[in-house]
Amino acid sequence: METQQREQRRPYGRRRRRSPEQARNEILDAAERRLAAGGPEAIRLKEIAADAGMSHPTLLHHFGSRQGLVEALAQRTMRGLASDLLAAIHSPGPVASAPATLDRVFQILSEAGHARLLVWRVLAGWTQSGKSMEATLLGEVTKTLHARLTSLRHQRGLDPPSRDETAFTTLLAAFAIVGEAVVGSLVLNESELGISRPEFRDRLVRLVLDRLVGDAPGGADELVS
Amino acid sequence: METQQREQRRPYGRRRRRSPEQARNEILDAAERRLAAGGPEAIRLKEIAADAGMSHPTLLHHFGSRQGLVEALAQRTMRGLASDLLAAIHSPGPVASAPATLDRVFQILSEAGHARLLVWRVLAGWTQSGKSMEATLLGEVTKTLHARLTSLRHQRGLDPPSRDETAFTTLLAAFAIVGEAVVGSLVLNESELGISRPEFRDRLVRLVLDRLVGDAPGGADELVS
DNA sequence: GTCACTATCTACAGTAATGTCGATAGCGAA
DNA sequence: TTCGCTATCGACATTACTGTAGATAGTGAC
Numbered sequence: 001m002e003t004q005q006r007e008q009r010r011p012y013g014r015r016r017r018r019s020p021e022q023a024r025n026e027i028l029d030a031a032e033r034r035l036a037a038g039g040p041e042a043i044r045l046k047e048i049a050a051d052a053g054m055s056h057p058t059l060l061h062h063f064g065s066r067q068g069l070v071e072a073l074a075q076r077t078m079r080g081l082a083s084d085l086l087a088a089i090h091s092p093g094p095v096a097s098a099p100a101t102l103d104r105v106f107q108i109l110s111e112a113g114h115a116r117l118l119v120w121r122v123l124a125g126w127t128q129s130g131k132s133m134e135a136t137l138l139g140e141v142t143k144t145l146h147a148r149l150t151s152l153r154h155q156r157g158l159d160p161p162s163r164d165e166t167a168f169t170t171l172l173a174a175f176a177i178v179g180e181a182v183v184g185s186l187v188l189n190e191s192e193l194g195i196s197r198p199e200f201r202d203r204l205v206r207l208v209l210d211r212l213v214g215d216a217p218g219g220a221d222e223l224v225s
Numbered sequence: 226m227e228t229q230q231r232e233q234r235r236p237y238g239r240r241r242r243r244s245p246e247q248a249r250n251e252i253l254d255a256a257e258r259r260l261a262a263g264g265p266e267a268i269r270l271k272e273i274a275a276d277a278g279m280s281h282p283t284l285l286h287h288f289g290s291r292q293g294l295v296e297a298l299a300q301r302t303m304r305g306l307a308s309d310l311l312a313a314i315h316s317p318g319p320v321a322s323a324p325a326t327l328d329r330v331f332q333i334l335s336e337a338g339h340a341r342l343l344v345w346r347v348l349a350g351w352t353q354s355g356k357s358m359e360a361t362l363l364g365e366v367t368k369t370l371h372a373r374l375t376s377l378r379h380q381r382g383l384d385p386p387s388r389d390e391t392a393f394t395t396l397l398a399a400f401a402i403v404g405e406a407v408v409g410s411l412v413l414n415e416s417e418l419g420i421s422r423p424e425f426r427d428r429l430v431r432l433v434l435d436r437l438v439g440d441a442p443g444g445a446d447e448l449v450s
Numbered sequence: 451g452t453c454a455c456t457a458t459c460t461a462c463a464g465t466a467a468t469g470t471c472g473a474t475a476g477c478g479a480a
Numbered sequence: 481t482t483c484g485c486t487a488t489c490g491a492c493a494t495t496a497c498t499g500t501a502g503a504t505a506g507t508g509a510c
Contacts, residue, residue, distance in 0.1 A: 016487095054489085123348070180400045203393050240504085286457070
């Protein structure tokens with residue numbers, strides 16, 4: 001051992017002093033990268049600290065404990081996801097933009113690793129009791145969606161959509177997106193199923209639109225009946 | 226602490242000698258319970274050993290290493306899942322039994338914690354390269370399903386289903402089921418969405434049947450056109 | 451019964467991860 | 481400049497978990 005050159009080691013080298021906020025952000029960035037790259041077990045204080053260019057007691061100073069860091073990470077991620085999603089849905093636009101919006105949702109969830117973090121949280125069991133952020137987010141999405149759909153179909157002289165129907169379809173899409181984001185790589189890449197990831201997404205988008213706004217070809221009719 | 230009575234402890238107490246196969250099974254049972262209850266980080270050799278009523282070196286004797294145990298667990302789980310699924314699908318019966326079959330699938334995946342294990346495997350990244358068990362399983366399910374559907378619809382004078390359509394619907398159901406199994410508890414319990422887990426499952430089953438066999442009320446018509 | 455085989459045990463080694471402690475250095479304020 | 485605050489650091493304590501070693505005890509074969 002004794003890998004540290006005792007004589008040459010100058011005690012207390014140069015430090016970079018950050019604002020607490022920036023330090024927390026840099027730490028969370030590093031943790032997020034680790035998580036996305038290596039999975040749940042890849043959150044090691046020392047590794048994250050090295051990635052962020054600091055020593056691991058600094059992480060503990062800012063977050064109190066590993067658990068604190070992990071919860072902060074989850075919170076920040078969910079908050080970002082929520083604001084992204086709500087912004088995408090709130091943004092006004094023609095129905096034609098709906099596929100783009102849904103595509104955006106796909107990207108947000110799967111590419112950025114949000115789905116992984118979400119699922120990890122659930123698996124690890126450290127979801128705080130009470131109403132979860134996810135449930136709240138989904139409720140709000142459903143509500144917004146329902147309002148938009150109602151006005152949309154009103155323009156076309158259609159009845160307002162059933163609330164249950166909207167909720168179910170939203171849930172279905174959410175679950176399918178999460179499922180695809182997490183296990184999709186395992187199943188969709190070069191399988192003999194003959195369906196690629198973009199193709200699956202495309203079909204899912206069409207299905208959702210079909211069920212919700214009756215916009216897809218052949219879908220409008222059944223909505224009237 | 227000091228639960229072990231040091232003076233009364235007789236060295237080398239009674240042992241229960243199992244067959245290697247049974248030992249492996251008991252160990253895997255315990256590991257599966259731990260995993261389902263506590264998530265990925267809950268696989269501790271000593272805890273599992275205690276649950277199974279043995280000491281932890283015994284696990285190492287049978288599986289070589291923790292990784293070996295984990296892989297064996299994954300393999301057994303996927304094998305069981307596959308055989309259960311295929312059996313359920315292969316079993317002949319009227320279309321009326323389709324909902325029961327799908328319900329079975331739900332149970333297999335969510336109650337037994339298979340989905341958790343599956344997702345965990347993906348998150349942890351220790352999926353062997355090459356074609357995954359999951360892809361193979363899904364391919365087989367799709368193939369079998371397609372065959373059954375073809376004969377079923379033939380009886381009714383309908384065209385055989387499109388292969389892509391079957392594949393997509395199967396995928397959609399698979400993803401949705403995995404998603405529901407993993408994050409459903411977070412979102413569906415006492416949320417203001419107004420949809421309970423059984424209700425969601427029921428609707429999903431109807432949706433799948435509708436798309437695949439046109440069996441749900443109002444669904445048969447669109448299949449003819 | 452005797453014997454070989456091996457599943458199982460206790461005890462310990464080695465490693466690694468979280469968390470603590472006291473010292474230090476950057477930075478803004480007085 | 482000087483001072484105080486605290487973000488940061490090195491070193492260490494603690495704990496926990498995986499894996500090893502050698503001894504022991506079931507169990508079937510002969």
